Amino acid sequence: MLLCQLSDPHVTAEDRLAYGVVDTGPMLVRCVEQILRATPRVDAVLITGDLVDLGTAEEYARLRSILQRLPMPVYLLPGNHDDRAAMRAAFRDHPWLASDDQFIQYVIEDWPVRIVVLDSTVPRQGGGLLCAARLDWLNRTLEEQSNRPTIVALHHPPFQTGIAYMDRIGLAGREALEQVIRKHPQVERVVSGHLHRAIEVRFGGTVASTCPSTAHQVTLDLQPEGAGCFSFEPPGYQLHWWNGGRVVSHTQSIGDFAGPFPFRPKPTGLPS
Helix, strand or coil: CEEEEECCCCECCCCCCECCCECHHHHHHHHHHHHHHCCCCCCEEEEECCCECCCCHHHHHHHHHHHCCCCCCEEEECCCCCCHHHHHHHCCCCHHHHCCCCCCCEEECCCCCEEEECCCCCCCCCCEECCHHHHHHHHHHHHHCCCCCEEEECCCCCCCCCCHHHHCCCEECHHHHHHHHHCCCCEEEEEECCCCCCEEEEECCEEEEECCCCCCEECCCCCCCCCCCEECCCCEEEEEEECCCCEEEEEEECCCCCCCCCCCCCCCCCCC
């Protein structure tokens, strides 16, 4: 199984730039084109939130038109820039988005690795929250198949990153989440977005990580009072490969780069 994780595309309306600077739509188009060219082809795509920038119907329509080129299943979860109702309306043919009355939480059982999607968003707030109801749902869901390898996905990373601006709009309830995850050793990864960077940490007996954005990246500033900034570092995505025994994760930059070149070029003058 090869799962592709995208995050934080922040798709805008066609006449608007995110933060007045970032033309996010074409950047997601370029990402989709790279995924389509890649071999082997991924089995499924998971997008860990901030699908659009302002949560409008127009933005979701544009997002849908870009994603419809992907022939594999695409699983969506909300971020703090998303609107649950508008998201459900735009993707009403995705049955898992309607699986819970309040939160967008669901389980994908179609692959060797089970995918459990957890909703960490709070309407009109940058930070996230895992309340008792959401944590109880997660615990019960993981108990249902305790021997099956599982990836848990949410938008807000469940750990401090050291990037002060983003930590101030981090996840409340992360300690309780870690306690739940620790009870379920079948969890291979806890994957998230929100940080617009690739970050990994030990968490609850497993590995928790964040994924780069397909658009702009949060500036790596580890000063305690660092200001919130972004930059045009190379965008990227992640590939989570289940090899039959464990999940191996790769971070891939998006763009056109020279190569590939062989490590041992054929000496000149030798017959072919």
